[in-house]
Amino acid sequence: MARFEHLVEELLDFLMMRLDERDLERLVVHEPQRISAAYMFTEDGRCEVRVDRFTGCSACSQVPPEALFASPLHIDVEAWPCSPIRSLALAFFDDPDFRYWWRPEYAVFASGRLVHPVGEIEWPWGLVQG
Numbered sequence: 001m002a003r004f005e006h007l008v009e010e011l012l013d014f015l016m017m018r019l020d021e022r023d024l025e026r027l028v029v030h031e032p033q034r035i036s037a038a039y040m041f042t043e044d045g046r047c048e049v050r051v052d053r054f055t056g057c058s059a060c061s062q063v064p065p066e067a068l069f070a071s072p073l074h075i076d077v078e079a080w081p082c083s084p085i086r087s088l089a090l091a092f093f094d095d096p097d098f099r100y101w102w103r104p105e106y107a108v109f110a111s112g113r114l115v116h117p118v119g120e121i122e123w124p125w126g127l128v129q130g
Protein backbone atom coordinates (compact mmCIF):
# COMPACT_ATOMS: atom_id res chain seq x y z
CA MET A 1 0.00 0.00 0.00
CA ALA A 2 1.28 3.45 -0.90
CA ARG A 3 2.38 5.57 2.02
CA PHE A 4 1.97 8.83 0.10
CA GLU A 5 0.05 10.24 -2.82
CA HIS A 6 0.83 8.73 -6.21
CA LEU A 7 2.77 11.85 -7.31
CA VAL A 8 5.06 11.56 -4.31
CA GLU A 9 5.66 7.81 -4.69
CA GLU A 10 6.32 8.17 -8.40
CA LEU A 11 9.02 10.82 -7.95
CA LEU A 12 10.54 9.00 -4.97
CA ASP A 13 10.87 5.80 -7.03
CA PHE A 14 12.31 7.78 -9.93
CA LEU A 15 14.97 9.38 -7.72
CA MET A 16 15.83 6.23 -5.75
CA MET A 17 16.69 4.43 -8.98
CA ARG A 18 18.91 7.22 -10.34
CA LEU A 19 20.59 9.21 -7.57
CA ASP A 20 24.15 8.50 -6.51
CA GLU A 21 25.06 8.14 -2.86
CA ARG A 22 25.81 11.83 -2.30
CA ASP A 23 22.49 12.97 -3.79
CA LEU A 24 20.63 10.25 -1.88
CA GLU A 25 21.87 11.95 1.29
CA ARG A 26 20.30 15.19 0.08
CA LEU A 27 17.09 13.30 -0.59
CA VAL A 28 17.06 12.04 3.01
CA VAL A 29 17.22 15.65 4.28
CA HIS A 30 14.14 16.42 2.17
CA GLU A 31 12.38 13.11 2.75
CA PRO A 32 8.60 13.42 2.39
CA GLN A 33 6.60 13.38 5.59
CA ARG A 34 3.10 14.23 6.70
CA ILE A 35 2.82 17.83 7.87
CA SER A 36 -0.10 19.33 9.79
CA ALA A 37 -1.26 22.92 9.60
CA ALA A 38 -4.15 24.43 11.59
CA TYR A 39 -6.64 26.69 9.84
CA MET A 40 -9.95 28.39 10.57
CA PHE A 41 -12.98 26.66 9.11
CA THR A 42 -15.73 29.22 8.58
CA GLU A 43 -18.58 27.75 6.60
CA ASP A 44 -22.19 26.83 7.21
CA GLY A 45 -22.30 29.33 10.07
CA ARG A 46 -19.49 27.49 11.83
CA CYS A 47 -16.16 28.85 12.93
CA GLU A 48 -13.73 26.26 14.21
CA VAL A 49 -10.08 25.29 14.07
CA ARG A 50 -9.39 22.36 11.76
CA VAL A 51 -6.17 20.68 10.70
CA ASP A 52 -5.03 20.23 7.13
CA ARG A 53 -2.54 17.43 6.50
CA PHE A 54 -0.27 17.45 3.48
CA THR A 55 3.02 15.97 2.33
CA GLY A 56 6.00 18.20 2.92
CA CYS A 57 9.56 17.84 4.17
CA SER A 58 11.03 18.76 7.53
CA ALA A 59 13.52 21.19 5.95
CA CYS A 60 11.21 23.21 3.68
CA SER A 61 7.72 22.77 5.15
CA GLN A 62 8.10 24.21 8.63
CA VAL A 63 4.84 25.33 10.17
CA PRO A 64 5.25 27.43 13.32
CA PRO A 65 3.49 25.50 16.13
CA GLU A 66 1.16 28.40 16.93
CA ALA A 67 0.36 29.13 13.27
CA LEU A 68 -3.33 29.39 12.42
CA PHE A 69 -4.02 29.96 8.73
CA ALA A 70 -7.11 31.85 7.55
CA SER A 71 -8.18 28.87 5.39
CA PRO A 72 -6.60 25.89 3.57
CA LEU A 73 -6.09 28.26 0.62
CA HIS A 74 -3.84 30.42 2.79
CA ILE A 75 -1.35 27.72 3.79
CA ASP A 76 1.74 29.14 2.10
CA VAL A 77 4.04 26.32 3.23
CA GLU A 78 5.92 24.51 0.48
CA ALA A 79 4.61 21.02 -0.23
CA TRP A 80 6.62 18.00 -1.40
CA PRO A 81 8.32 17.81 -3.84
CA CYS A 82 10.04 20.93 -2.52
CA SER A 83 12.36 23.06 -4.65
CA PRO A 84 15.61 21.24 -3.63
CA ILE A 85 14.08 17.87 -4.58
CA ARG A 86 12.87 19.28 -7.88
CA SER A 87 16.39 20.56 -8.53
CA LEU A 88 17.77 17.06 -7.86
CA ALA A 89 15.29 15.55 -10.31
CA LEU A 90 16.08 18.18 -12.94
CA ALA A 91 19.44 16.50 -13.59
CA PHE A 92 17.40 13.75 -15.28
CA PHE A 93 15.12 16.01 -17.35
CA ASP A 94 15.99 14.15 -20.56
CA ASP A 95 15.01 10.79 -19.03
CA PRO A 96 11.86 9.45 -20.75
CA ASP A 97 10.26 8.93 -17.32
CA PHE A 98 10.88 12.52 -16.21
CA ARG A 99 7.62 14.44 -15.73
CA TYR A 100 7.62 18.11 -16.71
CA TRP A 101 5.58 19.02 -13.60
CA TRP A 102 8.55 17.98 -11.45
CA ARG A 103 10.47 21.01 -12.76
CA PRO A 104 11.32 23.59 -10.06
CA GLU A 105 8.96 26.22 -11.49
CA TYR A 106 5.98 23.95 -10.71
CA ALA A 107 6.71 23.86 -6.96
CA VAL A 108 3.47 24.40 -5.02
CA PHE A 109 2.41 25.46 -1.57
CA ALA A 110 0.17 23.27 0.58
CA SER A 111 -2.63 25.57 -0.58
CA GLY A 112 -2.13 24.25 -4.12
CA ARG A 113 -0.91 27.64 -5.32
CA LEU A 114 2.33 27.77 -7.27
CA VAL A 115 5.41 28.93 -5.40
CA HIS A 116 6.60 30.89 -8.43
CA PRO A 117 4.50 33.50 -10.24
CA VAL A 118 2.63 31.99 -13.20
CA GLY A 119 4.36 34.44 -15.56
CA GLU A 120 7.71 32.78 -14.87
CA ILE A 121 6.55 29.34 -15.92
CA GLU A 122 7.37 27.97 -19.33
CA TRP A 123 4.27 25.93 -20.05
CA PRO A 124 4.92 22.84 -22.14
CA TRP A 125 3.93 23.25 -25.74
CA GLY A 126 0.26 22.61 -26.30
CA LEU A 127 -0.71 22.78 -22.65
CA VAL A 128 -3.34 25.44 -22.27
CA GLN A 129 -3.24 27.21 -18.95
CA GLY A 130 -6.61 26.82 -17.23
Ligand SMILES: [Zn+2]
Pocket: 029, 030, 057, 058, 059, 060, 061, 082, 083, 084, 085
Ligand atom coordinates in the same frame (compact mmCIF):
# COMPACT_ATOMS: atom_id res chain seq x y z
ZN1 LIG B 1 12.69 20.13 1.22
